[in-house]
Amino acid sequence: MKQLRALCLILLVCSTAATARAQEDFGFSIKPKNDKGVVEFDTVTKIATATNGVIITYSNVVLTADSASADAKTGDILADGNVTIKTKGALWSGERIFYNFKTQQMESGRFKTGQAPFFLSGENLQAKRTNNTYTGTNVVITTDDYAEPAYKVQARSLTIVPGKYFEAREATVRIGDVPIFYFPYYRRTLGPRVNHFDFVPGYRTAYGPFLLSTYNFYTEEKIDGALHMDYREKRGFAGGPEFGWHLGHLGEGKVEYYYANDDAPNSNSSFEPVPDERHRIAFSHQATVRTNLTVKAVANYQSDPRVDHDFFESEYRSNIQPKSFLEINQLWPNYSLNILAQPQVNDFLETVERLPDVKLTALRQQLGDTPFYYEGDNSVGYYNRAFVDNSTNYSAGRADSFHQILLPQTFFGWLNVIPRVGGRFTYYTEADGPGATTREETRGVFNTGSEVSLKSSRLWAGAENKLFDVRGLRHIFEPSINYVFVPSPNVLPPELPQFDPELQSLRTLPIDFPQYNSIDAIDSQNVLRFGIRNRLQTKRDELVENLLNWSLSTDWRIDPRTNQTDFASLNSALEFRPRNWVSFQSDTRYNLNRWRFMEAQHRLLLEPNNVWSLSLGHRFLDSEALSGSNIGHNLITTSLYYRLNENWGTRISHHFEARDGTMEEQYYTIYRDLRSWTAALTFRVRDNRSEGNDYTIAATFSLKAFPRFGLGTDHDKPSMLVGY
Numbered sequence: 259m260k261q262l263r264a265l266c267l268i269l270l271v272c273s274t275a276a277t278a279r280a281q282e283d284f285g286f287s288i289k290p291k292n293d294k295g296v297v298e299f300d301t302v303t304k305i306a307t308a309t310n311g312v313i314i315t316y317s318n319v320v321l322t323a324d325s326a327s328a329d330a331k332t333g334d335i336l337a338d339g340n341v342t343i344k345t346k347g348a349l350w351s352g353e354r355i356f357y358n359f360k361t362q363q364m365e366s367g368r369f370k371t372g373q374a375p376f377f378l379s380g381e382n383l384q385a386k387r388t389n390n391t392y393t394g395t396n397v398v399i400t401t402d403d404y405a406e407p408a409y410k411v412q413a414r415s416l417t418i419v420p421g422k423y424f425e426a427r428e429a430t431v432r433i434g435d436v437p438i439f440y441f442p443y444y445r446r447t448l449g450p451r452v453n454h455f456d457f458v459p460g461y462r463t464a465y466g467p468f469l470l471s472t473y474n475f476y477t478e479e480k481i482d483g484a485l486h487m488d489y490r491e492k493r494g495f496a497g498g499p500e501f502g503w504h505l506g507h508l509g510e511g512k513v514e515y516y517y518a519n520d521d522a523p524n525s526n527s528s529f530e531p532v533p534d535e536r537h538r539i540a541f542s543h544q545a546t547v548r549t550n551l552t553v554k555a556v557a558n559y560q561s562d563p564r565v566d567h568d569f570f571e572s573e574y575r576s577n578i579q580p581k582s583f584l585e586i587n588q589l590w591p592n593y594s595l596n597i598l599a600q601p602q603v604n605d606f607l608e609t610v611e612r613l614p615d616v617k618l619t620a621l622r623q624q625l626g627d628t629p630f631y632y633e634g635d636n637s638v639g640y641y642n643r644a645f646v647d648n649s650t651n652y653s654a655g656r657a658d659s660f661h662q663i664l665l666p667q668t669f670f671g672w673l674n675v676i677p678r679v680g681g682r683f684t685y686y687t688e689a690d691g692p693g694a695t696t697r698e699e700t701r702g703v704f705n706t707g708s709e710v711s712l713k714s715s716r717l718w719a720g721a722e723n724k725l726f727d728v729r730g731l732r733h734i735f736e737p738s739i740n741y742v743f744v745p746s747p748n749v750l751p752p753e754l755p756q757f758d759p760e761l762q763s764l765r766t767l768p769i770d771f772p773q774y775n776s777i778d779a780i781d782s783q784n785v786l787r788f789g790i791r792n793r794l795q796t797k798r799d800e801l802v803e804n805l806l807n808w809s810l811s812t813d814w815r816i817d818p819r820t821n822q823t824d825f826a827s828l829n830s831a832l833e834f835r836p837r838n839w840v841s842f843q844s845d846t847r848y849n850l851n852r853w854r855f856m857e858a859q860h861r862l863l864l865e866p867n868n869v870w871s872l873s874l875g876h877r878f879l880d881s882e883a884l885s886g887s888n889i890g891h892n893l894i895t896t897s898l899y900y901r902l903n904e905n906w907g908t909r910i911s912h913h914f915e916a917r918d919g920t921m922e923e924q925y926y927t928i929y930r931d932l933r934s935w936t937a938a939l940t941f942r943v944r945d946n947r948s949e950g951n952d953y954t955i956a957a958t959f960s961l962k963a964f965p966r967f968g969l970g971t972d973h974d975k976p977s978m979l980v981g982y
Contacts, residue, residue: 286316286359288328304330312337316359320344323355333360341366348372348420352383369394371418376401376446378424380416392418399426399446401961409433411444458981460956464568466491470981480504486516494521496569498537509545509553514538518569523562532562538570540580550589557582563606571977579607594619602644610757611653615639619772622664634661635772641757643693650693654755658684658777662705677708680771682780689755701749703780705771711738721796726805726836728796736791742769746782754778764847764857764879766811766829784817798838807833812850825850839866849880856880873897892916905931911976920945925976936960940979956980 290297291311299306307327308314314321314328314335324339335357343350343357343364352369364385371378371392380397397416400407413426429444430437446453458470468490476482483501490496496518504510516538523532541557558580560566566574573580582603588595596617602609617637625632635658642653662680669675682703689696713736721731751759760767760779768774769785794806813826832844840863847857858878865871874896881890897911906929913923924943929936937959944952958979 286314286328286330288312288314288326291322306330314359318346319359319362321357333358335359345420348418350383355383364392376424377407378416378418392420394418397426399424399429411441413444454961456959458956458958460954460980462490462954462956462980463950463952465493468981492522493568494519496520505545507546509543511541511543511555513542514540516569518565520568523568532564536561536565536568538565552587554585554587555583556580557603559603563604570982572975572982575975575977581609583612592621592623594621602642605644605648606646608646609644611642611644613640613642615641625663629665629667631664631666632662633664633772634659635775636660637777641755642691643755643757645693648692652689652691652694652696652755654689654694654696654757655687656684656755656757656777658682660772662771672712672714674711675708676710677706678770679706681705682771684777686754694755696753696755699749699754701747701754703744703747705742705744705783707740707742707770709738709740709770711736726796727798727838728805730797731805732795734791734793734795736793738789738791740770740787740789742783742785742787744780744783747780751779751781766826769813781819782817784815786814786816788812788814803835804833805835823851827856840864854880856882868901870898870900872899890917893922907931920947925979927976927979938979940976942976942980954980 288297288306288308289295289312290308291313295308295311297306297308297312305327307325309325312323312326314326314337321335321337321341321343323337323341326335326337328335337355337357339353341352341355343355345362348371350364350366350369350371352366355364355366355369357364362385364383366383368381369379369383376399378394378397378399380394382396383392383394385392394416395414397413398407398410399413399416400410410432411426412430412432414428416424416426418424424446426444427442429441431439431441453473453475456472456474459468461467468488470488471486473485473487474482475484481501481503483499485499486497488496496516498514498516500512500514502510502512518536520532520534520536523534523536538561539557539559542555544552544554546552559582560580566578566580581600583598583600585599586597596619597614598612598617599614600609600612602611615637616639617635619636620632620634622631622633624630638655638657640653640655642651644651660680660682662678664676664678666674666676682701682705684701684703686696686699686701688694688698713734715732715734718731722729756778758775758777758779760776769783769787774780789809789811791809792806793804793808795802796805797803809831810828812828815822815824815826818824828848828850830844830846830848832842834842834844836842842863843859843861845857845859846855848854849856855878857880858876860876862874863871864873875894877891877893877895879889879891892915894914894916895912896914897909899907899909901907908929909925909927911923911925912921914920915922921943922945925940926942927938927940929938937957939957940955942952942954942956944954946952956979
């Protein structure tokens with residue numbers, strides 16, 4: 259019995275070795291697809307045959323079939339039954355395919371192939387290695403991955419260059435079996451960058467019936483663009499081109515031009531009269547010339563202050579004063595050089611022109627082997643404060659130099675103390691212009707202070723709570739105190755031109771240098787900033803997540819200036835995530851002197867599944883939060899999404915101003931899944947108060963293979979559903 263086992267083992271080893279030698283001699287790998295597969299080698303004719311399932315591999319080509327014969331001399335493979343050929347560019351399938359792994363020539367009767375997002379089928383496939391092209395006849399092209407696609411393009415003949423493009427001749431677009439459009443010649447780029455149309459038909463009170471159409475085009479990988487062709491019944495025709503470029507290390511950019519011969523330019527404007535001919539030009543380019551050297555150029559020209567408001571609502575809401583500038587930045591391990599040029603392109607927007615502003619920053623760095631650290635800022639430039647009417651403009655030159663020494667220390671292994679001392683020297687030329695009131699000045703500023711902080715934590719490894727999805731709990735406690743002392747400078751802010759003033763902000767401004775960069779507004783300070791941060795962390799899905807993240811801060815002004823109170827507002831920032839699908843955020847600012855909230859923002863988000871989600875928000879702003887603005891809000895927002903079934907969904911959003919009981923904005927959207935397409939029908943009502951109600955209804959369509967909007971865009975920017 260032992261001798262028989264040994265003999266079987268020897269035969270098995272010899273058979274395996276012979277197969278391996280045969281495959282090595284044949285130049286390709288051929289092996290059974292399963293246990294039933296049989297592969298036979300003829301070492302004389304150099305022909306391998308396989309049945310009951312086979313896999314043949316050569317270089318980056320993999321062929322599978324029910325049966326096949328392969329000739330090692332000629333490279334010919336004849337495969338039958340459920341044949342698939344996977345190459346670098348595509349996947350091919352058919353019932354009977356001839357393939358040559360040396361010349362990569364291919365012939366087939368019926369065939370199918372796909373390179374997402376396209377799927378193709380046809381007859382009489384032939385492939386040529388000389389120009390890497392494939393041809394076929396009676397071809398069906400679609401992005402609908404179903405046996406019976408909802409829409410398709412039928413073509414008499416087809417030429418494919420895998421990974422690049424395909425060309426179809428005598429092509430007919432069909433929805434179901436109904437012909438819609440005929441193309442004598444039809445070409446598409448393979449991949450996500452393909453030419454396509456976008457249409458948004460609808461009605462708006464300010465426009466009347468409208469049709470917004472865009473043709474998106476792509477040229478290889480470096481150039482893309484779009485052509486906008488819009489018609490608004492009350493406003494007339496409008497449109498224009500846009501081009502984008504992708505030049506590798508030379509950078510990426512985009513230029514847009516939009517023109518409207520507006521038939522009713524002042525129909526929804528409460529400002530000065532608007533001209534009939536309206537246009538805008540937007541240009542941007544950014545390049546990394548070499549490692550750590552970047553260049554960015556942005557130009558935004560508008561014919562009037564309402565052109566974005568009237569035709570590009572989403573952009574207007576995100577940025578009502580677009581800037582134009584050229585910025586060059588060079589970064590080294592310890593230094594950064596920044597050159598900024600900023601002109602006033604639109605004379606109806608107040609701008610601080612920087613012609614130019616050159617700044618050399620010394621990043622925080624250790625001084626040799628000493629325990630001391632150094633940081634600094636040095637800038638020089640010529641500036642022009644350009645107002646809207648230009649009647650009060652003033653300009654001046656400024657050179658500023660700031661230097662600071664720090665001594666970070668740790669005591670007892672847990673107490674961090676960073677004392678600092680620094681000084682600033684600033685020179686101003688005499689101001690020039692109709693609004694000039696300042697003369698040549700030299701200002702000196704001394705600053706000192708210290709930051710004290712610590713971090714402690716405690717772990718409860720066994721803590722569990724199903725309601726809050728807690729598996730273990732860690733509390734991290736981080737208190738801090740930052741003291742800043744700046745004696746009164748020898749020249750006060752009213753005596754200096756204000757190119758970088760302290761702008762009013764709803765966020766907490768820095769108090770220490772160089773983070774505090776309102777150079778022209780520097781005044782005396784004697785302040786203690788108190789901060790506390792608490793974090794509760796737990797494990798969810800083997801990852802550490804913040805269950806609670808809460809920070810508090812306020813300033814005690816030991817020696818307040820005449821326009822300051824003893825205590826600044828108490829600022830709170832809270833994030834609470836009791837479950838993976840529940841999150842709550844709260845940001846508040848409480849006035850400790852008047853004992854009332856100056857600002858509050860709250861948001862609750864529930865996303866338990868892909869069936870429904872709910873967002874609730876509250877935005878409160880006291881009318882005295884920004885001095886002199888007299889602007890207040892008490893806004894309540896809601897957004898509910900519900901998927902009715904696999905094909906239908908709906909979203910309802912409201913913006914309610916509780917201050918005067920006005921429903922400012924309402925959105926009602928119905929989504930329809932059309933298998934290859936998604937469609938959305940949106941109805942919006944806006945109460946513009948003095949300008950009356952604005953009603954809009956619009957339909958948007960998006961091919962799933964080439965989605966019109968990014969993920970979440972319809973929620974974050976719902977106005978995109980009714981136009982730009």
